[in-house]
Amino acid sequence: MTSSQRLNLALSHQEPDRVPYTLFATMHPAKKFGVSLKEYYSRPDLVVEGQLFLREEYQNDILGCYPFAGVEMIPWGGDVVYFEEGPPNAGKPVIKDPRDILKLKAPSVASSPDLQSVLEAVTLLKSKVGEDIPIAGTVISPFSLPVMQMGFEAYLDLIHAKPDLLQALLDINIEFCVAWANAQLKAGCSAVVYADPVSSPTILPSEISLKYGLPTARKALARINGGVMFHLASGRGLPLVEELSKLGVAGMSASAEEDLSELKRACQGKMALVGNLNAVSMQSWTPEIAEAEVKRAIARAGPGGGFVLSDNHGEIPFAVDHQTLKAVAKAVRRWGRYPLDWVNGNGR
Template identity: 30%
Template sequence: MNSLERVLAAATFQGPDRPPVFLVLLQQGAIEMGLPLSDYYSHGDHIAEGQTRLIEKYGHDCVVGVPHIVEDTLPFGTELKYYDAGPPSVTGMSIKRYEQIPELKVPRAADHPQMRETLSAIRKLANRFKGEVPIIGAAIAPFSLPSMIMGTKHFIHLMKDETGLRDKYWQTLLNKCVEYVTQWANDQLEAGADIIVLADGMASADLLTPQEFQTDALPVLKETLSKINGFVAYEFVGKAEALLPYCKDLPVVAFLVGSDDNLTVSKGNVGGSKALVGNVNNIKLTHWDRDRVYYECRKALHSMRNRSGGFILANQGPEIPYHTSEENIRAFMEAVHDFEMN
């Protein structure tokens, strides 16, 4: 099997030759090419070349066309701060007052120079890997995007407001975010991405009760999924297992779960009908030794042992940190190659 066949077999419970491995290496391409991250992130040619070198080096089962998830905020006029050894962060909010929400124009992501570079990277990866290796795109989910363009504190205040602010602005804000995100996801699919990862950090069980998730986040997610013209994997970017029972019938191909989630419980919570992706702790990869990483990968594989599939071994989102050693990255593949499916 090639990587695409392997991932499709795992996601559809058709029996892959081995469990697939998703190594989300968004920064390591810069190391391979000897470039500062700010330069690497800014050019589609660099992203495509970096991803190509990494898959040739490690032999995992995906390439990722996006440089980092916070780029989704740029078309709204935010500013990013770049770091030498980590992903950028948003430093300037585009919504500073709730009263700005009705007048907020929904930008077209592809009109922004940085987003065009991302589409270029996806096209180049598609030219090289289409039909052989899954090409992954990504977007901040509409429920979480407001926290990135107005600030988490202000978003939560609006969500929980009982003074009339929510009635006035909440649905308008989310409608605009749904329009933006679905457009951007479809742009990536048209460029050649095989699947879109929707990252929804504000919708995890770390922040929402099951009731809040069902009332506030789930309707937005359902609307979003109905407007994306391709495969989607849903990432909680946090604890997921308590919310999975409410998501098991969603039209997604997989759920990305966190390191605090029990894989066996999570599998039961989706009824065994959807694949799970995860869930090795990404932060601890920087200080675990190779043997510990190997052990954690084997533990995940054994807990999801199933000849028919349903599991993709991966780091917990959003990415493997810059300073993770090569031997720790290789431990993922070593664990899988040593693993017996039956």
């Protein structure tokens, strides 16, 4: 069974040959190639080789060329701050005064060399893996992007005190989000991860997400020409399950902070789950702990399909070593084979 077949069955709430999985160790290939993260992400050929390396090492069922969230700020006139041992981050906010929103226009994806570099990597990777292995694209949601555009404190002020300017910014961001998502799909991505951590009740009260975050998602997703997975980037999602299921997304992320069994019951037949290995604590895992954590996740969410095992955030820290990732991959191939006869009724 190919990875694409395996994933499609799981997303359809059926049991494939085994639980599909992916380890989003997007930074790790830079170490193998002996280059800085800045150089690695600037070269589509290296990014593709990195994804093929991760596939060979860990047998990932999903690949992806999206580098880091800050890349989406460059077309808006922002910059990126690079670190030696951690993910790059967006630099200073580009919106200095909320009134500047009235003069803001969504940047062109076609005119951004940095975004075009990502698309080049997707097209090259697609030419190498064909239809057998799905490639995931990623977009930062229009509701979460303002954290980088103007800073979290200023964004909170906008939400609570300037609803007209807030809506204007969200509408502009929708245009960019849709264009960027569709460009990735056209380049060869099989589906898009819609990253919206700010909508999680871990970040903001659910009533704000229901008033602004999810209506914004509904507008954006209606114009994205492919499948979508809603990602709360390690944030909790259980209180939003019913509303998210109405958006027509194929799946949602599963936070390590939530009871995976409860989340699976809430999503059963509505959305698949992706997660929920704790990427932060993974830095101190032994192979034995890695195996136990994989078994726990599969036991709680694997039966009946509808589950993709991954980390809970979508980016595994640089500090997680190779042997730990190998242990995770080995464990899911051992314990994730259907039927899951070793799982009892209590999800153990």
